[in-house]
Amino acid sequence: MKIGRKFFQREPVVCARELVGCRLQWGELSGVVVETEAYDGEGDESCHMWFRPSTRAFVAEHQAGTAYVYLNYGMHWMLNVLVKGRREGFVLIRALEPLTGLEVMRKARGLEEVSQLCSGPGKLTQALGVNGRHHRMDLCGDAAFGFHRRKETVDVVVSPRIGISRAVDLPWRFFVPGHAHVSGMRAQKKTGRG
DNA sequence: ACTAAGATTCGC
DNA sequence: CGAATCTTAGTA
Numbered sequence: 001m002k003i004g005r006k007f008f009q010r011e012p013v014v015c016a017r018e019l020v021g022c023r024l025q026w027g028e029l030s031g032v033v034v035e036t037e038a039y040d041g042e043g044d045e046s047c048h049m050w051f052r053p054s055t056r057a058f059v060a061e062h063q064a065g066t067a068y069v070y071l072n073y074g075m076h077w078m079l080n081v082l083v084k085g086r087r088e089g090f091v092l093i094r095a096l097e098p099l100t101g102l103e104v105m106r107k108a109r110g111l112e113e114v115s116q117l118c119s120g121p122g123k124l125t126q127a128l129g130v131n132g133r134h135h136r137m138d139l140c141g142d143a144a145f146g147f148h149r150r151k152e153t154v155d156v157v158v159s160p161r162i163g164i165s166r167a168v169d170l171p172w173r174f175f176v177p178g179h180a181h182v183s184g185m186r187a188q189k190k191t192g193r194g
Numbered sequence: 195a196c197t198a199a200g201a202t203t204c205g206c
Numbered sequence: 207c208g209a210a211t212c213t214t215a216g217t218a
Contacts, residue, residue: 037201039201046201047201048201051214051215052214052215053214053215054214054215055214070201070213070214071211071212071213072200072201072202072212072213073199073200073202073203073210073211073212074200074210074211074212074213075202075203075210075211075212076201076202076203078201078202080201090201092201094201120202120203121201121202122201122202122203123202123203126203161201162201163200163201163202164200164201165199165200183202
């Protein structure tokens with residue numbers, strides 16, 4: 001069952017947690033969402049809304065469920081969903097377990113290993129072909145692009161977000177524990193604790 | 195016009 | 207560990 005706009009008319013943290021375990025359909029390609037992060041425009045200094053006027057304008061001009069796609073580090077597209085409930089913000093899609101279109105993903109990534117296709121926010125956009133053309137796309141309108149509930153359920157655990165320099169302690173990363181397709185950055189290993 | 199920083203990934 | 211690569215925003 002396709003996830004409608006109402007789902008995204010809640011708080012970013014709630015949407016981020018509940019999207020884990022859902023299926024992302026992207027044309028002929030699809031995968032199970034196994035990792036997300038929430039970014040809240042109110043009080044979250046790592047959210048683009050905090051320091052980018054253009055992002056605040058984007059939020060004001062679009063409805064919940066709209067894709068927010070941007071280029072990071074000049075090379076990696078990041079796929080987010082606009083959330084507008086009591087609080088406004090975004091859900092970053094960080095990792096997928098590929099379901100369909102494996103060969104297309106392998107070709108796009110230049111890799112064979114399934115666990116390397118979508119195990120990171122930059123990896124999955126490359127695998128799915130997500131880019132600036134998808135910015136502002138309504139993920140609740142187009143039948144071929146959006147999220148769907150699944151019968152299967154998954155465990156979800158929480159941790160601080162990865163790869164950011166501000167508001168690093170907010171526990172707003174949600175993922176399936178021990179899942180092979182969850183992103184594995186240095187920051188994860190770096191459990192540096194005095 | 196110039197500078198700085200960034201929700202990352204890959205290779206050495 | 208450090209390069210790759212470019213958009214946004216602040217400053218002159």
